[in-house]
Amino acid sequence: MSLLHLVILAPFILAIFIPLFFKYVKQVHTGWFVLVLPTILFIYLIQLIPTVSGGEPIVESLAWVPSLGINFDVYIDGLALLFALLITGIGALVVLYSIYYLTKKGEALHNFYVYLLMFMGAMLGVVLSGNLMVIYVFWELTSLASSLLIGYWHHREKSRYGAQKSMLITVTGGFSMLASFSLLYVMTGSFNIQEIIAQAGDIATSPLFIPAMLLILLGAFTKSAQFPFHIWLPDAMEAPTPVSAYLHSATMVKAGIYLVARMSPVFAGASEWFWIVSVFGMFTLLWGSFNAVRQTDLKSILAYSTISQLGMIMSLLGLGSAAAFYNYEEVYFTATIAAVFHLINHSTFKGSLFMVAGIVDHETGTRDIRYLGGLMTFMPITFTLSIIGAFSMAGIYPFNGFLSKEMFLTGVLNTLMMTDFNMQSIGFLFVAVAWIASVFTFIYSMIIVFKTFTGKYQPEKLDKKPHEAPIGMLISPIILASLVILFGLFPNQFLSYTLIEPAVQSILPTALPAGEQFYVNIYPWHGWTPELWLTIGVIVVGTIMYLTLTKWQNIYKILRLHKKDPINYIYDGFLDKLVTGSQKITYMQMTGRLNNYLAFMSVFLIAILAYGLIEFDAFALDTSIVGDIPIYFWILAVVTVATTITMPFIQNRIAAIITIGVVGYLLALFFVFFKAPDLALTQLLVETVTTTLFLLCFYHLPELRKEKSKPRFKIANLIISLGVGIGVMIVGISSIAMKAGRPFESISEYFKENAYELAGGKNMVNVILVDFRGVDTMLEILVLAIAGLGVYSLIKLRMNDEGGRLK
Amino acid sequence: MEILMVVVVGVMFTIATYMVLTKSLLRVILGTVLYSHGAHLLILTMGGLGTGAAPLLSTEGPHSDPLPQALVLTAIVISFGVTAFLLVLAYRTYKQHKTDDLDQLRGSSDE
Amino acid sequence: MSNLLILPIILPMLVGTILIFFAKNHSLQRVIAGITAVLLLILAFYLAHEVYYHPQQTMILELGNWSPPFGIVLVADMFATLMVILSSIVGMLCLFFAFKTIETERAKHYFYPFYFFLLTGVNGAFLTGDLFNLFVFFEVMLLSSYVLIVNGGTNYQLRESFKYVVINMIASAFFLVGLAYIYAVTGTLNMADLAEKVGVLEQQGVLNVIAIVFLFVFGAKGALFPLYFWLPNSYYGPPAAVSALFGGLLTKVGIYAIIRTFTLIFTHNTGFTHDIILALAGLTMFFGVLGAVSQFDFKRILSYHIISQVGYMVMGLGIYTQLALAGAIYYIAHHIIVKAALFLFAGATEKITGETSLYKMGGLLRSHPLLGWLFFISAMSLAGIPPLSGFFSKFALILSGIQEERYVIVVVSLLVGLLTLFSMMKIFMYAFWGEQKIPTEKVDKKETMGLLKPIIPLVILTIALGLSAEPIFQFSLGVADQIMDPSNYIDSVLNQD
Numbered sequence A: 001m002s003l004l005h006l007v008i009l010a011p012f013i014l015a016i017f018i019p020l021f022f023k024y025v026k027q028v029h030t031g032w033f034v035l036v037l038p039t040i041l042f043i044y045l046i047q048l049i050p051t052v053s054g055g056e057p058i059v060e061s062l063a064w065v066p067s068l069g070i071n072f073d074v075y076i077d078g079l080a081l082l083f084a085l086l087i088t089g090i091g092a093l094v095v096l097y098s099i100y101y102l103t104k105k106g107e108a109l110h111n112f113y114v115y116l117l118m119f120m121g122a123m124l125g126v127v128l129s130g131n132l133m134v135i136y137v138f139w140e141l142t143s144l145a146s147s148l149l150i151g152y153w154h155h156r157e158k159s160r161y162g163a164q165k166s167m168l169i170t171v172t173g174g175f176s177m178l179a180s181f182s183l184l185y186v187m188t189g190s191f192n193i194q195e196i197i198a199q200a201g202d203i204a205t206s207p208l209f210i211p212a213m214l215l216i217l218l219g220a221f222t223k224s225a226q227f228p229f230h231i232w233l234p235d236a237m238e239a240p241t242p243v244s245a246y247l248h249s250a251t252m253v254k255a256g257i258y259l260v261a262r263m264s265p266v267f268a269g270a271s272e273w274f275w276i277v278s279v280f281g282m283f284t285l286l287w288g289s290f291n292a293v294r295q296t297d298l299k300s301i302l303a304y305s306t307i308s309q310l311g312m313i314m315s316l317l318g319l320g321s322a323a324a325f326y327n328y329e330e331v332y333f334t335a336t337i338a339a340v341f342h343l344i345n346h347s348t349f350k351g352s353l354f355m356v357a358g359i360v361d362h363e364t365g366t367r368d369i370r371y372l373g374g375l376m377t378f379m380p381i382t383f384t385l386s387i388i389g390a391f392s393m394a395g396i397y398p399f400n401g402f403l404s405k406e407m408f409l410t411g412v413l414n415t416l417m418m419t420d421f422n423m424q425s426i427g428f429l430f431v432a433v434a435w436i437a438s439v440f441t442f443i444y445s446m447i448i449v450f451k452t453f454t455g456k457y458q459p460e461k462l463d464k465k466p467h468e469a470p471i472g473m474l475i476s477p478i479i480l481a482s483l484v485i486l487f488g489l490f491p492n493q494f495l496s497y498t499l500i501e502p503a504v505q506s507i508l509p510t511a512l513p514a515g516e517q518f519y520v521n522i523y524p525w526h527g528w529t530p531e532l533w534l535t536i537g538v539i540v541v542g543t544i545m546y547l548t549l550t551k552w553q554n555i556y557k558i559l560r561l562h563k564k565d566p567i568n569y570i571y572d573g574f575l576d577k578l579v580t581g582s583q584k585i586t587y588m589q590m591t592g593r594l595n596n597y598l599a600f601m602s603v604f605l606i607a608i609l610a611y612g613l614i615e616f617d618a619f620a621l622d623t624s625i626v627g628d629i630p631i632y633f634w635i636l637a638v639v640t641v642a643t644t645i646t647m648p649f650i651q652n653r654i655a656a657i658i659t660i661g662v663v664g665y666l667l668a669l670f671f672v673f674f675k676a677p678d679l680a681l682t683q684l685l686v687e688t689v690t691t692t693l694f695l696l697c698f699y700h701l702p703e704l705r706k707e708k709s710k711p712r713f714k715i716a717n718l719i720i721s722l723g724v725g726i727g728v729m730i731v732g733i734s735s736i737a738m739k740a741g742r743p744f745e746s747i748s749e750y751f752k753e754n755a756y757e758l759a760g761g762k763n764m765v766n767v768i769l770v771d772f773r774g775v776d777t778m779l780e781i782l783v784l785a786i787a788g789l790g791v792y793s794l795i796k797l798r799m800n801d802e803g804g805r806l807k
Numbered sequence B: 001m002e003i004l005m006v007v008v009v010g011v012m013f014t015i016a017t018y019m020v021l022t023k024s025l026l027r028v029i030l031g032t033v034l035y036s037h038g039a040h041l042l043i044l045t046m047g048g049l050g051t052g053a054a055p056l057l058s059t060e061g062p063h064s065d066p067l068p069q070a071l072v073l074t075a076i077v078i079s080f081g082v083t084a085f086l087l088v089l090a091y092r093t094y095k096q097h098k099t100d101d102l103d104q105l106r107g108s109s110d111e
Numbered sequence C: 001m002s003n004l005l006i007l008p009i010i011l012p013m014l015v016g017t018i019l020i021f022f023a024k025n026h027s028l029q030r031v032i033a034g035i036t037a038v039l040l041l042i043l044a045f046y047l048a049h050e051v052y053y054h055p056q057q058t059m060i061l062e063l064g065n066w067s068p069p070f071g072i073v074l075v076a077d078m079f080a081t082l083m084v085i086l087s088s089i090v091g092m093l094c095l096f097f098a099f100k101t102i103e104t105e106r107a108k109h110y111f112y113p114f115y116f117f118l119l120t121g122v123n124g125a126f127l128t129g130d131l132f133n134l135f136v137f138f139e140v141m142l143l144s145s146y147v148l149i150v151n152g153g154t155n156y157q158l159r160e161s162f163k164y165v166v167i168n169m170i171a172s173a174f175f176l177v178g179l180a181y182i183y184a185v186t187g188t189l190n191m192a193d194l195a196e197k198v199g200v201l202e203q204q205g206v207l208n209v210i211a212i213v214f215l216f217v218f219g220a221k222g223a224l225f226p227l228y229f230w231l232p233n234s235y236y237g238p239p240a241a242v243s244a245l246f247g248g249l250l251t252k253v254g255i256y257a258i259i260r261t262f263t264l265i266f267t268h269n270t271g272f273t274h275d276i277i278l279a280l281a282g283l284t285m286f287f288g289v290l291g292a293v294s295q296f297d298f299k300r301i302l303s304y305h306i307i308s309q310v311g312y313m314v315m316g317l318g319i320y321t322q323l324a325l326a327g328a329i330y331y332i333a334h335h336i337i338v339k340a341a342l343f344l345f346a347g348a349t350e351k352i353t354g355e356t357s358l359y360k361m362g363g364l365l366r367s368h369p370l371l372g373w374l375f376f377i378s379a380m381s382l383a384g385i386p387p388l389s390g391f392f393s394k395f396a397l398i399l400s401g402i403q404e405e406r407y408v409i410v411v412v413s414l415l416v417g418l419l420t421l422f423s424m425m426k427i428f429m430y431a432f433w434g435e436q437k438i439p440t441e442k443v444d445k446k447e448t449m450g451l452l453k454p455i456i457p458l459v460i461l462t463i464a465l466g467l468s469a470e471p472i473f474q475f476s477l478g479v480a481d482q483i484m485d486p487s488n489y490i491d492s493v494l495n496q497d
Helices: A003-024 A030-046 A049-053 A078-101 A109-128 A132-150 A157-188 A193-198 A209-223 A232-238 A241-250 A252-267 A271-292 A298-320 A330-364 A380-394 A400-417 A423-453 A471-489 A491-507 A530-547 A554-558 A566-589 A594-616 A631-649 A653-673 A677-698 A711-740 A748-759 A764-772 A774-796 B002-020 B025-047 B066-097 C003-021 C026-052 C078-101 C104-108 C111-127 C131-150 C155-186 C191-200 C205-222 C240-264 C270-294 C298-319 C322-353 C369-383 C389-403 C407-432 C445-452 C456-467 C469-484 C486-494
Strands: A058-060 A063-065 A074-076 C058-062 C073-077
Touching: A003 A030, A003 A058, A003 A074, A003 A109, A030 A078, A030 A109, A049 A078, A049 A491, A063 C469, A074 A078, A074 A109, A078 A109, A078 A241, A078 A252, A078 A330, A078 A471, A078 A491, A109 A132, A109 A241, A109 A252, A132 A157, A132 A209, A132 A232, A132 A241, A132 A252, A157 A193, A157 A209, A157 A232, A157 A252, A157 C389, A157 C407, A193 A252, A209 A252, A209 A271, A232 A241, A232 A298, A241 A252, A241 A298, A241 A330, A252 A271, A252 A298, A252 A330, A252 A491, A271 A298, A271 A423, A298 A330, A298 A400, A298 A423, A330 A380, A330 A400, A330 A423, A330 A471, A330 A491, A380 A400, A380 A423, A380 A471, A400 A423, A400 A471, A400 A530, A423 A530, A471 A491, A566 C270, A594 A711, A594 B002, A594 C155, A594 C205, A594 C270, A631 A653, A631 B002, A631 B025, A653 A677, A653 B025, A677 A764, A677 B025, A677 B066, A711 B002, A711 B025, A711 C155, A711 C205, A748 A764, A748 B066, A764 A774, A764 B066, A774 B066, A774 C003, A774 C111, A774 C131, B002 B025, B025 B066, B025 C155, B066 C131, B066 C155, C003 C026, C003 C058, C003 C073, C003 C111, C026 C058, C026 C073, C026 C078, C026 C104, C026 C111, C058 C486, C073 C078, C073 C111, C073 C191, C073 C486, C078 C111, C078 C240, C078 C322, C078 C445, C078 C456, C078 C469, C104 C111, C111 C131, C111 C240, C131 C155, C131 C191, C131 C240, C155 C191, C155 C205, C191 C240, C191 C486, C205 C240, C205 C270, C240 C270, C240 C298, C240 C322, C240 C469, C240 C486, C270 C298, C270 C407, C298 C322, C298 C389, C298 C407, C322 C369, C322 C389, C322 C445, C322 C456, C322 C469, C369 C389, C369 C407, C369 C445, C369 C456, C389 C407, C389 C456, C389 C469, C456 C469, C469 C486
Parallel strands: none
Antiparallel strands: A058 A074, C058 C073
């Protein structure tokens, strides 16, 4: 256990105490207690930067379940540290914001902050662990915490729906990751990421390599809301806005990005990786931005925007993996650098935009842009913040979004240089998609700002009179917006050396000869490059399209996208079918009819018996023991068979009971015949009592009716019955045959020899019963006692279904 | 002889199965009784039949196998106890539900 | 040889008998029963301790001093003692829950004696080393279960118990059939002796078929596909304490018997028998979980989950490696504890709301937060969410499945895990989230706490079993190692010094 383990565990430990704070320190908002932790952690992590950016990862290990290869390893390299800083830094800002967003009264703050801390700890666990299984453990915890946060206002139907959706989708991905990690373990014998990376070359030829890759990508895509798994994210907006800002834009949804980046050293050499990651990313980028434009809820716009931006980062990681093919030509590094850079930028501008949306919601009572407008004069600071965030997102100078978007375009354009995969021609498709998506990004960024803050003010549609938010609520977005500008103006001073270079080093560990470090220099002006022309095109076309929005908005109706995301039809339909389908299947078997149950069971018995008999050719017949059978035995056997066969045909209740009695007495005759006098006596006695009991119980029952079932069923029943009977018979005959040839004697010989000498009895059966196997007999008496008591209580105790005693 | 007995047992199991697949309370119970009969007979049969005298040391050997007899005796008593319980259970079920038709004892799925 | 082995059997039997005479005095019954349950637990741990530090890690007791294979022998190896511990834990806590919830009427009608007779049968089934004796213990256990499941005699109980009893009686008849066959083929009933002789026999075709008969029998008791039809409805009727004991413990006796016989006796053709078991495991978990998905009733969802989870246990047996068996054993321990807890939660919510239908419940989290969160932890554990006990056991199974290239079962088990999560979330969303629908004032805070007290240890156990996975897993590996190598069992029983 080291200090670094404590960094991960601290949020969990604090979470335990939160309910106490909430209960006993009522005058202070619980959030203040929470705020301390991410702040301390952030400062602690900041001072690790020099060590980590020096190229040396920090490693600590702690045994957890070593026999399964699960060790709680902490591994901090550039990538891990970058994420950890985002988690704690934005975490602190979000907690601060939430203190003003959620009131002390009426909110279940103890629940809220427990979830939030649980999430923070889990997320730190994901990014700081060096063991795949530990990552998995924390990964599932982030899904859980996220789901609980989405369902925080659980009296709302939509919250519950969103919580369930996010849980189902992300946990599906989680399970697929579990399978993938297990595959990796089988290939490499380790869950330790660095050990796996060391064997990356060896496992690339394994037949399990591609399945492991696909499964891990499924995990990453579900978490990072890549198409078609993105549908949980818009519904996750039911969570309180601080949560959306934190989990569903800045941190958790980037866990998938993290995983792809983290596993790049293992998989990046495969062309499948390149294609899947970049194509899914690109399509998500397009789909998200295109759908964001049709939304009317501010948070929904932001949700789709997040989807789109995540797609962009994902595609950059995919494009960056090209470096692994081309002997790490430097030109392909741009995409990876852009991915890391944009990841940081996105957290800043999207975080602030979510907070702005929260402020608007908080101060006006709605987030619907159809009701909003003209808020500029009421909330000037918020308006300014929204401009900074949205313009950065749209890729306008001098904000940080401009720089990373330029790099993104460079990364995409660079693919045109690739010599494989027909990239010279297909590559243009990438460029086109990137450009179109950028146009839509521009449009929805404008919608966020101008539909909310300019235009006609409609006070009649608002619940309350809008005014500027309290200063506490503004601090966090102001800090984030300042970062947007600072990173935009001085990217190299703040980020390049400290965070981006070490992170890129982690994603492409073998790109440079040992000892060398990446050198990242970001600057806005590259001359009149194609990227710049593309950006200018985006702004021009975007502005025109924004101004003519009403003219072409019908396209969503034509494409049938205006109601809900088409993927949602699949999801809802699937859940619906799942429940109705499982009901159908279940009630097909669970009919409540005993005869159905027994028929299923019998058919199963026949089937596996037949399978076994045929498979092993197990039927054997030993003719030597057919021998002489006395004539009276024949008669006895025939009478027994005949009596038994008449049973189903008897309509008279009493006659049926007598008949079963007769079979019992015939059994006793058999026992006599087989030299079992004790058995015969017992059987006679028991049969008499049973028959009497039968008569007692069934005297009042109605007469047996003729079975009214259709002949078809009767025949089926007959076949099943014959199957069971014949099965029992065949196995019996075969066992007898085997018995004749078995090489050892029965343990009975011992009883025969020793009954008198050791146990002092001449009746061997009795000796066995009371001595050799006395416990059986004792328990047999117990059974009788239980039966007696049971019958007594059954007759005496009669309760109604509500648990009361029946009179 | 064993083979003949196994055939008898097979018939018992056939009829027993047929009986429990019907819808009448009483027939089902009779079926279970028949199952027990068949099983008891089978144990005795599989232990080996007619190879000697009753397993009493007072008679001359060779004796037939005493162990299956002891087992069957235990089994008979146990199945007697269980059957008695089942009978009363069936009686109470009939009295409470006023039917001996298992189709009407299905219960609905939404309880 | 140690007389200690008989105590987990004889003690509940004697106490059960004594309790018959105090049936009218509910409080005295509680005192005696409570003390006995605690004693049983201490005893179980002591026995486990003795066995663990025994040179062979297997202790035996020859009943009546008749040496095996002639007399009946009790065998306590690590697997058996683990099961006795689990039965004692769950037995004790469900009993404590019964103290709070069982109506005096039921208590007067021998509820507690039957409870202890059931434990007699269960512990006996775990400890016996004789196949016919196993049958007898099964009958003790089953007959007690018949009585308990119908105890109260409501219309519903009567109707469903009848089906339960008939199906189990038929399965018992086939148990005798199987015994008859195996006795014919080997001439013995002692399990160690059987294991040895089955290994010697050359013509093994029939043995495979006989093994199948036993699989059918134990599968019917353990609720394998397609032999589980008796379970979902019959477990719905009785009081929660009984449902919990049954749901946690009873089906696992069948599973124990399957694992015992198919690691000790029927190991001669695992390509056949264990492949069937693996296929059944997949089908069992699949159909079981579909049942759970289809239901909207607290108790019924849990009942169907028993079925699906039984699948995981036999999955470990079907894969048949040390890791897989260790996973199965871990899973059994996890399941017994969590399942009992969940059924008790169902009982507690039923007590509070008077309902088990999810449609009629809601908002319990607000009025009963502790209940809600404890339930949530148990539910997540059941669904295999880390780091709770359900995760590590399931993970060991999945990992072993991948190692043995049994991909189909791995995929099925992951899907089933997902649907398990789905249906457990359903309970949580309907019963604990949402608007409160039923006034719950009639059960005050103190009473709720009283209901929760017996459950809390179970929840703590599921957390502890997860966080301290290493020692538990080491132990499971030890157990798996022991049962994978039957020679230890055989030598301990037959070739003692």
